[in-house]
Amino acid sequence: MSENSAASGLGPRPLISVVVPCFNEEEVLPATYERLTAVMSRLAGCDHELVLVDDGSTDRTWEVLRELAADDPRVHLVRFSRNFGHQCGLLAGLREAAGDAVVMIDADLQDPPEVIPELVERWRQGWPVVSARRTRRQGESWSKRGSAYVFYRVLDVLADQPVARDTGDFRLLDRCVVDLVATLPERRLFLRGQISWAGFPETTVECVRRPRPAGRSKYGIRRQLGLAHQALMSCSDFPARLPVLAAAVVLGVAVAGPVTGRRAPRGAWALGVQLLCLGVLADYVFQEYDQTRGRPAYLVRQSVPGRSAARAARTGAPARSTSSRVAAGPMNPDDQAAAS
Incomplete structure (x- = not known):
């Protein structure tokens, strides 16, 4: 257990929260629940809870989740x-989790829950961040494997702070890390980058990414490109420097043109640089506008509180029967200050 957790005077049975974002996962959820509970129940000396976030599913995901909550x-x-x-589903789960440590894992079972005991063991040894590094990616196309390989290495080169290679969101965070990440005000999220930015000591364990046992991936090329874009914008100042680099290239070509006897079409280079600069600036302006208009990262339609004694002991709420509430997502710090 980390020094931060030990200093807080935790008892002999820490609570491990498992956060699982779900989007149209009705086919795989029963298997996900069974494997997670089997793994967590075998963890010696630990209590556990499952924080399941329905990210606006249009199938029977919520009904399946309600059935699970009614029985457990x-x-x-x-x-x-x-x-x-x-990413918003993960953030909501982190904010709702009551555990002394929190594991984030997807519902699709491609990241094996059986690795969680290794994550917990490293946490007990004092590591506040433990990531699962994918050594192989089974059942994925060569294009998916290749793009993932390139993405992590490009990000590693451009990121202001190192981001662990070949790691997704499957990781364990100590309570002190969760408390920090959950209060960061950014709306456009790349949690891996924000965790790395926080600078807590991090280690990895190896795992093999498996094929989906049921259902289909909801992370198409558009979502992948969107995540890669947000990763670059969140973790690197390279896009902000790009106009300067482009201008330097154009200036170099302009100076070298008379020497080499080659000239670009009149105005082509200048127009290209102008469009590039405008595009980069527009991206930053929109992200700043999106942040300052103050909308929450997500809105909660309904929640069903966990009723375990371990959760009640940490939240101060009594263990209670299943209930529901409808509420907006958390306000950002500026809104909270205004409300107070």
């Missing part, structure tokens, strides 16, 4: 008003 007091549910995206 360790299940805590959150339902978004619409689909806000995978």
Whole structure:
């Protein structure tokens, strides 16, 4: 257990929260629940809870989740008003989790839950961040494997702070890390980058990414490109420097032109640089506008609180029967200050 957790005077049975974002996963959820509970129940000396976030599903995902919560007091549910995206689902789970450590894992079972005991063991050894590094990616096309390989290495070169290679969101965070990440005000999220930015000591364990046992991937090329774009914007100042680099290239070509006897078409280079600069600036302006207009990252339509004694002991709320609430997502710090 980390020094931060030990200093807080935790008892002999820490609570491990498992956060699982779900979007149209009705086919795989029963298997996900069974494997997670089997793994977590075998963890010696630990209590656990499952924080399942329905990210605006349009199938029977919410009904399946309600059935699980009705039978298991360790299940805590959150339902978004619409689909806000995978990263928002993880953030909501982190904010709802009551555990002394929190594991983030997708519902599709491609990241094996059986690796969680290794994550917990490293946490007990004192590591506040433990990531699962994918050594192989089974059942994925060569284009998916190749793009993932290139993405992590390009990000590693351009990122202001190192981001662990070949790691997704499957990782364990100590309570002190969760408390920090959950309060960051950014709306456009790339949690891996924000965790790396925080600078806590991090280690990895190896795992093999498996094929989906049921259902189909919801992360198409558009979502992948969107995540890669947000990763670059969140973790690197390279896009802001790009106009300067482009201008330097154009200036170099202009100076070298008379020497080499080659000239670009009149105005082509200048127009290209102008468009590039405008595009980069527009991207930054929109992200700043999106942040300052103050909308929450997500809206909660309904939640079903977990009823376990371990959760009640940490939240101060009594263990209670299943209930629901409808509420907006958390306000950003500026809104909270205004409300107070």
